[in-house]
Amino acid sequence: MAGPKKFRMKTLQGKEAVTGYLFLLPALILLGIFLLYPMGAAFYYSLTDFYILRPGEENFVGLANFQTILGDAEFRQALINTIYFAVLVVPIQISVALGLALLVNRKLRFKVFFRTAYFSPVVMSLVVVSILWTFMYNPNEGLINELLGVFGIPAQPFLTSPDQAMNSIIAMSVWQGAGFQMMIFLAGLQNIPNHLYEAADIDGASKFQKFLHVTLPGLKNISVFIFITITIAAFKLLVQPMIMTQGGPLGSTKSLVYHIYEVGFNYRDVGYASAMAVVFTLMVLIITIVQRILAREEGA
Amino acid sequence: MEKNRTGKKILLYVITSLLAVIFLFPLVWMIMSSLKGDLLIFRDMTSFRAFLPPLPNEIDGGYFQNYVMAFERVNLMRYIMNSLIYTIGIIIFGLIVNSMAGYALARFNFPFRNFWLAVIIATLIIPPESIFLPLYVLVFNLGWVNTYTGLIVPFIANAFAIFLFRQFLLDFPRELEEAAKIDGCSQLGIFFKIIVPLTKPVFATVAIVLFINHWNDFLWPLVVANDDSMRTIQIGLQYFMNQPPVQWGQVMAALTVATVPMLIIFIFLQRYYVQGLAHTGSKN
Numbered sequence: 001m002a003g004p005k006k007f008r009m010k011t012l013q014g015k016e017a018v019t020g021y022l023f024l025l026p027a028l029i030l031l032g033i034f035l036l037y038p039m040g041a042a043f044y045y046s047l048t049d050f051y052i053l054r055p056g057e058e059n060f061v062g063l064a065n066f067q068t069i070l071g072d073a074e075f076r077q078a079l080i081n082t083i084y085f086a087v088l089v090v091p092i093q094i095s096v097a098l099g100l101a102l103l104v105n106r107k108l109r110f111k112v113f114f115r116t117a118y119f120s121p122v123v124m125s126l127v128v129v130s131i132l133w134t135f136m137y138n139p140n141e142g143l144i145n146e147l148l149g150v151f152g153i154p155a156q157p158f159l160t161s162p163d164q165a166m167n168s169i170i171a172m173s174v175w176q177g178a179g180f181q182m183m184i185f186l187a188g189l190q191n192i193p194n195h196l197y198e199a200a201d202i203d204g205a206s207k208f209q210k211f212l213h214v215t216l217p218g219l220k221n222i223s224v225f226i227f228i229t230i231t232i233a234a235f236k237l238l239v240q241p242m243i244m245t246q247g248g249p250l251g252s253t254k255s256l257v258y259h260i261y262e263v264g265f266n267y268r269d270v271g272y273a274s275a276m277a278v279v280f281t282l283m284v285l286i287i288t289i290v291q292r293i294l295a296r297e298e299g300a
Numbered sequence: 301m302e303k304n305r306t307g308k309k310i311l312l313y314v315i316t317s318l319l320a321v322i323f324l325f326p327l328v329w330m331i332m333s334s335l336k337g338d339l340l341i342f343r344d345m346t347s348f349r350a351f352l353p354p355l356p357n358e359i360d361g362g363y364f365q366n367y368v369m370a371f372e373r374v375n376l377m378r379y380i381m382n383s384l385i386y387t388i389g390i391i392i393f394g395l396i397v398n399s400m401a402g403y404a405l406a407r408f409n410f411p412f413r414n415f416w417l418a419v420i421i422a423t424l425i426i427p428p429e430s431i432f433l434p435l436y437v438l439v440f441n442l443g444w445v446n447t448y449t450g451l452i453v454p455f456i457a458n459a460f461a462i463f464l465f466r467q468f469l470l471d472f473p474r475e476l477e478e479a480a481k482i483d484g485c486s487q488l489g490i491f492f493k494i495i496v497p498l499t500k501p502v503f504a505t506v507a508i509v510l511f512i513n514h515w516n517d518f519l520w521p522l523v524v525a526n527d528d529s530m531r532t533i534q535i536g537l538q539y540f541m542n543q544p545p546v547q548w549g550q551v552m553a554a555l556t557v558a559t560v561p562m563l564i565i566f567i568f569l570q571r572y573y574v575q576g577l578a579h580t581g582s583k584n
Contacts (some may be wrong), residue, residue, distance in 0.1 A: 017411060021404070024405065034453070038434035038438060040433055042434045104316070106312065108316065114316050116540065127538060135548060136543075141345065175322070187462075257519075265431045277433065281427065284430075
């Protein structure tokens with residue numbers, strides 16, 4: 001009796017395995033061809049002198065491309081610009097997003113209106129926003145300088161001065177993106193159980209103490225998630241400088257991805273661009289891992 | 301005490317309203333300027349009228365003159381159609397492929413299941429920005445440059461969507477599926493007749509996330525669709541802005557047109573979108 005039953009179990013399991021794989025296979029194949037294979041190809045190209053549209057003629061050059069990176073002043077500047085952007089955007093955007101979430105989480109009339117207003121820039125694409133703000137930042141007749149003029153502040157060369165261009169892009173980026181993280185923070189705030197606040201009330205906690213000991217710990221997981229996504233998004237900076245400043249003035253807004261795009265696509269030097277893309281990928285990976293470890297240690 | 305509270309309340313409303321102005325004014329300005337001629341845009345910029353529609357006597361050629369001219373000057377209609385085909389293509393194929401993968405990972409027992417799940421989640425870390433060059437070489441060799449296939453196929457499988465479907469289906473009760481199985485329904489039948497109709501919210505959520513991401517896509521359409529007839533709206537906008545002489549009223553009209561589909565989607569499907577966002581944060 002045990003024999004046939006066991007056999008039936010096995011075929012059932014076998015059937016389930018086959019069905020499972022059939023359901024999973026299309027996604028696996030597509031991910032393999034269009035994500036994992038290009039990732040591998042990027043590593044391979046980075047070791048060659050591959051030029052676009054000249055397939056099969058590449059030579060293996062070992063780590064020469066990576067050596068070139070070390071002496072590439074443009075790469076160094078792009079890296080510094082990108083880090084500068086990230087170091088400023090990440091804390092500012094998180095603070096603004098959290099502040100907005102706390103504001104609209106209060107008892108407030110027209111709450112939905114305010115929430116929608118703060119979120120509205122997210123609905124516009126980065127391209128739309130970049131073109132719009134290029135016009136607003138216009139030094140001679142831009143909207144912002146006209147508004148500043150009302151308060152007696154002299155016109156600023158927002159996008160045309162190397163000292164201000166990146167900061168102007170940062171301000172715009174925070175304005176565009178903060179509403180998105182506000183929504184995620186808001187979901188987090190609503191998940192904090194109310195009885196924790198009630199308990200704190202009984203203990204006579206002040207508003208600030210409640211924020212420090214109930215709200216912030218309650219948002220920990222979400223904050224880590226937001227922190228990682230904003231940092232990685234910051235490292236991918238491309239659209240804003242490409243449209244608003246073309247990397248200028250004096251290369252002050254040229255970002256890493258922009259540099260990779262120019263070298264790979266405009267100068268067609270895929271080998272060297274791939275080497276930079278590999279360095280870029282490793283940096284993103286390291287950021288993710290470091291932030292995860294830090295978050296875990298804090299939680300322990 | 302009471303006075304103090306009223307004061308605080310007023311301060312709260314002043315702050316929230318001021319912030320609302322800061323976040324909204326570029327959008328309002330964009331839409332209002334799209335209705336004005338360039339001279340009027342610059343004249344209004346020095347006053348509050350920048351955020352108000354033009355008076356009937358201030359416009360010549362009608363309120364929508366800029367829209368008409370923008371559509372005449374570049375192939376805006378074509379760019380919008382391309383964007384719609386591109387995003388809807390990714391949504392349709394993406395929903396099928398990713399929901400099936402998510403279902404497999406949530407419901408079936410098969411060897412290496414957890415391994416594949418780990419691989420799929422790990423691919424989330426790969427930034428698209430780091431693979432666009434080899435992907436372009438691949439798509440070029442396949443002869444897919446300047447085709448919808450080249451725009452759509454590489455982005456059908458989406459690890460985030462698979463993960464979202466899996467998480468949702470893990471919590472989904474099994475009873476109905478088992479009943480259908482007893483009635484002799486095939487596995488594919490169970491999936492399309494029971495799972496899909498009963499899990500519409502997660503399909504809607506994924507569809508909206510995919511729509512917003514790909515409607516706004518820039519880098520991939522920029523490299524793979526360089527022919528004017530294949531440009532998406534985002535690439536078309538950049539091209540339009542770089543066409544001298546810049547007519548700002550027309551540019552504003554084009555920007556408004558590119559933003560409208562997103563606004564509509566967001567207004568009508570806000571609930572699903574916010575659900576998706578909430579899921580993004582809390583399930584990670």
